[in-house]
Amino acid sequence: MIFSFELAIFGSTISVLIIMFLLLYFYAQDYRKYLLEVNHEEILDRGQENAVLSNMKRELSFAAFFMDDSKSIGIRYIITSLLFFFIAGLAGIGMRISLWNPNPTFLTPIQYNVLLTEHGTLMLYGWATGSILGLGYYLLPSMLKIKKDKLGHLNSAMFWFYFIGGVLLIFSRSTASWYFYYPLTDQLTEAGGGTYSFAALAGVLLILTAANVASIVFLKMIFLDRDKSIRLSKLPLFAWSIVSTALLILSSAPVSMVADVMLIYDLINPIFFTGSNGTALGYAILFWFWGHPIVYVAVIPAFGLIYELLPKYANTKVYSYKSGVVGLLLLMILSGTVWGHHLFNSGLGTIWDLIFSTTSFLVAIPSAITVFNWIATLWTGKIRLTVPMLFILNAIVDFVIGGVTGVMQADVGINELIHGTYWVTAHFHFILLGMTTGMAFAAIYALFPTLSGGRRYNVAMAKAHFYLTALGTYVMTVPWALGGFQGMPRRVAGYFGIFQSYQDAAAIGGIILGIGQLVFLINLVYSSTKPISVSNENILESEVVYGE
């Protein structure tokens, strides 16, 4: 690899972030030992140690990184997923800047492809999955009044699986994109799938293991460990959304893990996806069996969070509890059957195309039930425009736009026009940016007093963060959708000159988005240094009143 200025900039930024993180860990160790008032050599009894640690205030302290209780594991996941979010976001902005001109100038094609893969894998596996697992670990025990989680050590170990997996994704410099399609991933060259592409596959495997274990633990918490006073018919809707997510992960992630292992095996002895008894499309099918459900894994918990937060800021009760539960569970069942719509043009044949496009139309029904339920809740309520509420309203609007642009793609004829173009990128960025990321921000703002031990975030900065994020999303994704409909291809380091105006507008949107996240980061740091001024009560612990 020839030394280049751009690579040096990006490599050093990412390394600095990692080193900062490790340094914080180092100081956290020291801080913890200081709190325990013991020497480095002295060994504490585990129970004694936990007793001391649980007396500490649950603030954004890194001492929490070594505890076994569910709350501290949740905080660990949330903070680590934020770290991955910033690294992946940086990669995204690098790509936007590089696409300013039709021919790559800022980044070489290989660097662009490294950032492309990093952005995709880290955003989905690091940020979306990580933040969801974090919120699940953080919120479920208190919502369900669980006395003790006996699997704490396992969960703590699984967090490290997740963390190491994310680090492997960053440092593998894979250029296989987050699909890891078969012949490309096994071309271990810079020009193909990246020299160390298998390290990225190992990273994905580690993260999916953590997600699987977490799903089992969530199901155990909800169905076995919850306090007997909470009947199944009164389960919070966030818990229902986690049930839906956990079942979706358990039913489809193992398929992708098997496919990833087959890919690694094929490096040495190619038998699975090539030759007389295999086809390259075999991997694509195994991958999309998980690749589609993961996007529902990313949005369903966000639906649950909206159900929890919306009634609090609209001073009302959820319009219909029953249709909320039906919507969440139906979404889980139907989303497992639609994965073929990613492969309409690969030669599945007309019959399969028809089956998958029809199921893809069906999946819009539970989504619509859910959205109408929120609208009805807003209709009957009195809205307070707090920062989390702004994010919720934006999430609903973005989800409607993303959903409508999504259901259009279910049509086989339209799919021929827009498959593989920026239209698709626009569609899922509306949902993943507006809904998944927006709701994670809403939850972080709503929980900030609890997470930081009684501190308040700076409202002006939080509002600036919201408006920049919302504006950036539209400025970036609307040109994508328009250009995509005219055939602007995605995942390219350069493009035909006719698409330059769309790409330039999207680059401006991406920079606005980046500035917004910078404001968020500054706000987090700034507010954490403020004195304690409010009670650290968790607003998501108080009960939500549901309708019928």
Next chain:
Amino acid sequence: MNKRVQYELIWLIAVIAILALSALANYNYTVSSSKEIAQPYNGDPAGVVINVTGYQWGWQFQYPNGTITTDKLVLMANVTYTLIVTSKDVIHDLYIPQFGVQVYAVYDHTNEVSFTPLVPGTYIMECVEYCGEYHYEMRGEVVVL
């Protein structure tokens, strides 16, 4: 019946009606123009056959008279063509936006797709399945005479 449940039923039926219409239109299109949708090659091509091979990083077109062009597809207006598409290495995806033609090129697997260009002119053609370093340069032009 409860007023709330009534409202819920109203929006549920409205959504199902819209989706049913879309699904019906989709069914109609898919069945009536199945030749224009990519499908595995079944040995019965319509019209003029052009063999297409995708490779890292370019497209090769072989016409019935044996002529071979690279990254440039030359067609006649109002003639029906069938592209028979395969790949030498990784998965590619041939995409001609203005014609709504899209077909995967897969190693050891042959797909076909038919279309009839109507208006003479020059159009663009791209690979839209990510295929490595110079994926973005795997593009060319379609000339309709």
